[in-house]
Amino acid sequence: MQVVKTVDELKNAMFRIRPTGKTVGLVPTMGALHEGHLSLIKRARKENQITVCSIFVNPTQFNNQDDLAKYPRTLDDDLKLIEPYVDFAFAPTPEDVYKVPATEHYDFGTLERVMEGPMRPGHFNGVAIIVKRLFDWVQPDRAYFGEKDFQQIAIIKDLVRQYKLPITIVPCPIVREDSGLALSSRNKRLSEDERKRAANIYKILKASTQLETTKVADIQKFVADEIAHNPGFKLEYYEIVDGETLQILSDLNDSDSVVGCITVYVGEVRLIDNIRYK
Numbered sequence: 001m002q003v004v005k006t007v008d009e010l011k012n013a014m015f016r017i018r019p020t021g022k023t024v025g026l027v028p029t030m031g032a033l034h035e036g037h038l039s040l041i042k043r044a045r046k047e048n049q050i051t052v053c054s055i056f057v058n059p060t061q062f063n064n065q066d067d068l069a070k071y072p073r074t075l076d077d078d079l080k081l082i083e084p085y086v087d088f089a090f091a092p093t094p095e096d097v098y099k100v101p102a103t104e105h106y107d108f109g110t111l112e113r114v115m116e117g118p119m120r121p122g123h124f125n126g127v128a129i130i131v132k133r134l135f136d137w138v139q140p141d142r143a144y145f146g147e148k149d150f151q152q153i154a155i156i157k158d159l160v161r162q163y164k165l166p167i168t169i170v171p172c173p174i175v176r177e178d179s180g181l182a183l184s185s186r187n188k189r190l191s192e193d194e195r196k197r198a199a200n201i202y203k204i205l206k207a208s209t210q211l212e213t214t215k216v217a218d219i220q221k222f223v224a225d226e227i228a229h230n231p232g233f234k235l236e237y238y239e240i241v242d243g244e245t246l247q248i249l250s251d252l253n254d255s256d257s258v259v260g261c262i263t264v265y266v267g268e269v270r271l272i273d274n275i276r277y278k
């Protein structure tokens with residue numbers, strides 16, 4: 001594995017790879033890597049001849065400076081973890097990535113007007129800025145993203161469509177602890193007790209798929225009531241949406257692809273998860 005620290009070094013490395021005709025898989029991350037990230041990296045390695053993993057806590061996608069400051073940074077451990085699977089680890093500084101100022105403005109229409117969009121103004125523009133820059137620098141054949149960030153995948157697929165990029169977006173299933181808690185770098189910020197109880201989020205989502213009703217309002221009420229029974233939990237939203245358009249549904253029968261997306265504060269930590277109804 002070669003550790004690449006600057007954008008110029010990355011562009012030079014990819015410039016040397018391209019004439020070989022080898023396929024390139026990119027796994028963009030913000031570090032604090034766990035088994036969930038490793039599942040993306042292993043898949044990228046299986047499906048491509050060269051694997052690139054970026055590790056960069058991207059300031060432009062944080063609308064809360066406290067959240068940015070507290071985001072876990074564990075570069076040395078991250079590099080050790082990915083070393084057996086990755087050809088290039090790209091770990092730049094914010095100064096280098098944003099030597100060219102972040103003035104890009106993206107428009108994802110209705111995709112960004114629901115769920116995380118209104119809750120985190122500017123978040124998806126920041127994600128699009130870094131992902132588009134990484135795509136331009138690496139020019140991968142495939143790029144891998146975890147389905148925990150369900151809305152992010154829809155936005156990135158739209159980015160690829162809008163700019164007609166020859167890149168296949170590969171969504172990868174959520175990896176969970178045995179308890180059911182979705183793996184997330186933010187879990188590191190939970191106390192032991194909070195981490196145990198955070199597993200209730202997935203239990204509640206699973207139970208909601210077993211209800212007799214198809215009415216979204218009833219399912220939302222069930223989820224909200226169950227979350228409220230957990231001290232220290234605060235539900236931000238639970239929306240049931242079309243799996244492609246992210247349009248908010250009022251009945252499960254309104255689409256063939258239906259996903260429930262939740263955001264819950266457990267103590268001070270904001271966790272997201274989702275579950276498929278069909």
Ligand code: PAF
Nearest residue numbers: 028029030058127130149
């Ligand atoms: O999902 C993430 O970790 C980030 O949003 C991403 C895609 C690496 C962009 O910074």
